[in-house]
Amino acid sequence: MPAPLLPKREVVDRVMAVFRERGFEGATLARIAEATGLGKASLYHYFPGGKEDMGNVVLDVTESWMQEHVLGPLGEDGPPRQRIGRMLKSLDALYDGGNAACLLGTLTVGDSRTLFRKRLQWIFDAWIDALAGALRDAGSDRRAARERAEDTVARIEGALILAQARSDTGPFRRLLRQLGDDLVP
Amino acid sequence: MPAPLLPKREVVDRVMAVFRERGFEGATLARIAEATGLGKASLYHYFPGGKEDMGNVVLDVTESWMQEHVLGPLGEDGPPRQRIGRMLKSLDALYDGGNAACLLGTLTVGDSRTLFRKRLQWIFDAWIDALAGALRDAGSDRRAARERAEDTVARIEGALILAQARSDTGPFRRLLRQLGDDLVP
DNA sequence: TAGTTTGTACCGAACGGTCGGTACAATACT
DNA sequence: AGTATTGTACCGACCGTTCGGTACAAACTA
Numbered sequence A, B: 001m002p003a004p005l006l007p008k009r010e011v012v013d014r015v016m017a018v019f020r021e022r023g024f025e026g027a028t029l030a031r032i033a034e035a036t037g038l039g040k041a042s043l044y045h046y047f048p049g050g051k052e053d054m055g056n057v058v059l060d061v062t063e064s065w066m067q068e069h070v071l072g073p074l075g076e077d078g079p080p081r082q083r084i085g086r087m088l089k090s091l092d093a094l095y096d097g098g099n100a101a102c103l104l105g106t107l108t109v110g111d112s113r114t115l116f117r118k119r120l121q122w123i124f125d126a127w128i129d130a131l132a133g134a135l136r137d138a139g140s141d142r143r144a145a146r147e148r149a150e151d152t153v154a155r156i157e158g159a160l161i162l163a164q165a166r167s168d169t170g171p172f173r174r175l176l177r178q179l180g181d182d183l184v185p
Numbered sequence C: 001t002a003g004t005t006t007g008t009a010c011c012g013a014a015c016g017g018t019c020g021g022t023a024c025a026a027t028a029c030t
Numbered sequence D: 001a002g003t004a005t006t007g008t009a010c011c012g013a014c015c016g017t018t019c020g021g022t023a024c025a026a027a028c029t030a
Helices: A008-026 A029-036 A040-046 A050-075 A080-094 A103-107 A111-115 A117-137 A142-166 A170-183 B008-026 B029-036 B040-046 B050-075 B080-094 B103-107 B111-115 B117-137 B142-166 B170-183
Strands: none
Touching: A008 A029, A008 A040, A008 A050, A008 A103, A008 A111, A008 B008, A029 A040, A050 A080, A050 A103, A050 A111, A050 A117, A080 A117, A080 A170, A103 A111, A103 A117, A103 A142, A111 A117, A117 A142, A117 B142, A142 A170, A142 B117, A142 B142, A142 B170, A170 B142, B008 B029, B008 B040, B008 B050, B008 B103, B008 B111, B029 B040, B050 B080, B050 B103, B050 B111, B050 B117, B080 B117, B080 B170, B103 B111, B103 B117, B103 B142, B111 B117, B117 B142, B142 B170
16 A cells, blocks of 8 residues: 555644634635645545544644643643743744634634534633643632633733734734743742 | 615624624625625625625724724823723623624634735724823833733733633623723722 | 455546626616 | 616536546455
């Protein structure tokens, strides 16, 4: 059997890139085919369930990325400040310093919101829960920790929206820089 | 000339509602026709330039809404606290307490971002500028005022994304409630 | 070891359907 | 009557998807 031109992981990454910059509905198979170098028909080998399948696989990758770079570090033992710092550094890389859109954000607009509702909710909830846990370890009471966690995730998502809309990554980069001190003084 | 079944203003509102909840690409002419109760031909009577025209008219309405409820109040004389409070109250109504998505946010994902890039940028910039002005009047120095304005807009947009993704308007409502005190203590 | 089979990777072409958009005759109002 | 408004039929382009294959390397057979 022939070796694939691209390992599946690479194909998934390219599909994800298209979703992130065009949204789910804007990511047509023609564009995905172009981005991956595969024919439209070949995409059905990698993703037998079609476009929805692509969305789910991309969300799989996102979930495990979150597990490794966000939920994991936040849940460890050790100084909360350092755990949060690790999360922030990973987010900076993931979003390319604010140049890349958030996949979760793009999926929450349009029909894809209803299509992936459960999974989006789960990922955001897990993120907020983990962050709230670290803030509680840093001394916040339960309620304040949760509120600050929600607010922090909102600020990050909003800064990414703003970066896209205004072609200005400044607010996002500043936010990541300040968040360490802000959250755990 | 016969009175139109719906005044144009009402048609525009309904088109805007579809854009807000389905995104620009997800807002198909069929759905817009259904939402307005008009046939496709009639839509081209109201919007001779087609879908892009609809987007621009909806952005016209958004701009004048911003002028009346955000830029105007923020630019007035009077206590900054009160000016900001007025903006927050209007935003709460516009976004239906967090239940409705942000039009600007949905337009920044997908092809509509490039299509309306200039106008989106202008609206966000104007919003941030006006808010920074009020914060300066409240005593912040130039730099801090601008940074807090950017962060505030990001928090609002992010809270709306979160509300959509998690079906939870809590963080948005709390944000609006707290923002008055946070910004002008 | 030569030949056959099998299974994966891939693709061109075409499917039915829907997209945004147009032409035009009928309708409804002044 | 004359004109603003609208329903219907239609268009080409593109949508996501499927079909019928080809290329090729590993596995199996003789």
